[in-house]
Amino acid sequence: MQSIGDHTVRGIDVGPETRCAHYDTDQDVVAFTFACCEDFFPCFRCHEAVTDHEAVPWPRARFDEPAVLCGACGTALTVPDYRAADDRCPACDAAFNPGCAKHADLYFETDA
Template structure:
């Protein structure tokens, strides 16, 4: 899905942003409120003109996470079960992202 647009303060093609730019910061989240991908909650807060809404648990089977390495879209449940790596390409994801899950997934 290389045609997926990621909004916000993106600094590279693997979805790193000005807020989170480590080697493992390679995911973008499709926000439930606007269905747009952003690298992080801070990028959404700065660029979107509305408050963020979390994905309801009953919709966790929907694509809502983008791997910045292989550009695969992952369902919320698939991402949460992935043990900090992409189930498609095995790229390492930042395990610290789990500290922000409550901002994305209700």
């Protein structure tokens, strides 16, 4: 567990910028909130490792609420703000890993 600004990020070997045991590159500086527990995790694998329940992606109806955390500066972003950010934090310009988009359906509810 790691405190980033006013938020706590849960996971395995979470560092001060939200990197974890699973994703540890310079660009791995985001954490995602899961609707099932409303906690931030650096990745879906961390959620799987430290909880005892199935991950539930952040619901579309709540996309206007902060659900993504920049580990570099502690800014919490809404899903639309995160998606529009072009893989960079709009507050501090830290680079986000573009590979996270491959797992977007695990973090955010998609169109059915």
